Amino acid sequence: MTGLIRAVINGHALRANLRLLRQLAPGRRVMAVVKANAYGHGLVPTAVALADADAFAVARIEEATLLRAAGVRTPIVLLEGVFDAAQLAEAAHHDLELVVHDPLQIALLAAARSPHRFVVWLKIDTGMNRLGFRPEQFAHALAQLRQLGPQLRELRLLTHLARADERDAPQTAEQLARFAALTAGQGLVTSIANSAAVLGCPAAHGDWIRPGLALYGVSPIAGESAASLGLQPAMSLRTQVISTRHVPVGETVGYGGTWQARRPTRLAIVAAGYGDGLPRNLRESTPVLIGGEPLPLVGRVSMDMLAVDVTAARSPVQVGGDVLLWGAGLPVETVADCAGTVPYELLCGISQRVPLALEESHFDAG
Ligand SMILES: *Cc1c(COP(=O)(O)O)cnc(C)c1O
Numbered sequence: 001m002t003g004l005i006r007a008v009i010n011g012h013a014l015r016a017n018l019r020l021l022r023q024l025a026p027g028r029r030v031m032a033v034v035k036a037n038a039y040g041h042g043l044v045p046t047a048v049a050l051a052d053a054d055a056f057a058v059a060r061i062e063e064a065t066l067l068r069a070a071g072v073r074t075p076i077v078l079l080e081g082v083f084d085a086a087q088l089a090e091a092a093h094h095d096l097e098l099v100v101h102d103p104l105q106i107a108l109l110a111a112a113r114s115p116h117r118f119v120v121w122l123k124i125d126t127g128m129n130r131l132g133f134r135p136e137q138f139a140h141a142l143a144q145l146r147q148l149g150p151q152l153r154e155l156r157l158l159t160h161l162a163r164a165d166e167r168d169a170p171q172t173a174e175q176l177a178r179f180a181a182l183t184a185g186q187g188l189v190t191s192i193a194n195s196a197a198v199l200g201c202p203a204a205h206g207d208w209i210r211p212g213l214a215l216y217g218v219s220p221i222a223g224e225s226a227a228s229l230g231l232q233p234a235m236s237l238r239t240q241v242i243s244t245r246h247v248p249v250g251e252t253v254g255y256g257g258t259w260q261a262r263r264p265t266r267l268a269i270v271a272a273g274y275g276d277g278l279p280r281n282l283r284e285s286t287p288v289l290i291g292g293e294p295l296p297l298v299g300r301v302s303m304d305m306l307a308v309d310v311t312a313a314r315s316p317v318q319v320g321g322d323v324l325l326w327g328a329g330l331p332v333e334t335v336a337d338c339a340g341t342v343p344y345e346l347l348c349g350i351s352q353r354v355p356l357a358l359e360e361s362h363f364d365a366g
Pocket residue numbers: 033035079160193194195196210211212213214220
């Protein structure tokens with residue numbers, strides 16, 4: 001493998017995670033969430049690897065257009081819908097399914113001139129207070145959509161859970177009860193569950209599950225590891241050692257001199273920095289795997305480099321040595337904790353200069 005930093009995507013892991021989620025929600029259909037460049041894993045390669053999904057979901061119309069341009073014919077759901085007539089026409093052209101969460105979007109559909117018949121997902125705000133019609137607005141929105149007639153191929157219902165990542169949060173039960181009360185007897189297809197709810201809340205499965213994070217092999221549930229849930233990390237962020245040096249007691253490393261050697265120290269300089277999407281606030285002692293061994297980060301992350309204390313390494317660390325920043329053997333969840341953030345942000349934040357390589361072998365070196 002040439003180059004320095006790269007994100008190696010394991011297609012086998014993506015498919016294994018999809019299979020696991022299907023087993024956990026038997027008989028349900030899967031809308032694989034591939035927004036934000038498939039959580040940094042590469043939109044088109046991920047969609048190709050997950051060709052078995054029943055649909056894909058994206059946040060923005062540009063993402064859907066890229067999938068269609070790549071020849072993806074699977075249904076695609078626009079999670080935020082469209083916001084003007086031009087987007088509505090484009091959605092018709094690409095045969096996209098629309099989430100409708102605002103009266104403006106119903107008006108756009110009612111005014112549409114094209115003969116296209118949309119699958120529409122009416123979004124109910126059951127407590128997230130972000131998008132969707134509130135329970136008291138639901139009946140009116142539903143009636144308006146039903147009046148659309150020819151523009152409507154099928155009407156479906158969805159909601160989104162705010163706290164499914166906490167096992168047994170009472171707010172989840174409340175959201176489910178509100179959704180059930182509104183949707184009972186309508187005879188309409190439903191969708192509720194993000195990854196956390198697929199894994200932790202069978203009552204929330206509905207007809208279509210909407211996993212994102214878990215497909216990428218990352219735990220969506222607070223305090224539970226991906227491995228314990230049976231998920232396999234799909235991304236390994238790999239790079240190399242580009243220099244090593246000895247630092248005498250009292251000297252510092254990097255900008256600001258925030259770390260100081262308290263003993264004679266051997267450092268490895270690693271080609272990875274915030275220019276690649278690593279957080280600058282990764283705290284000291286964040287583990288970095290060099291030659292498979294976890295070793296502590298020291299000093300500040302800079303744009304293109306970071307430093308690792310390899311004094312205690314059991315095998316000698318050399319220039320060109322293999323470095324794993326996260327992936328199989330070092331969960332991105334751990335690294336996110338060290339930056340005070342969530343794995344979602346780290347994965348989506350990978351920079352454009354980091355090449356993505358899809359690897360199909362399941363003997364991935366890990
Ligand atoms: C992003 C998103 C999901 C997927 O969430 P995960 O926690 O990654 O599984 C599901 N539904 C909606 C509406 C989303 O915006």
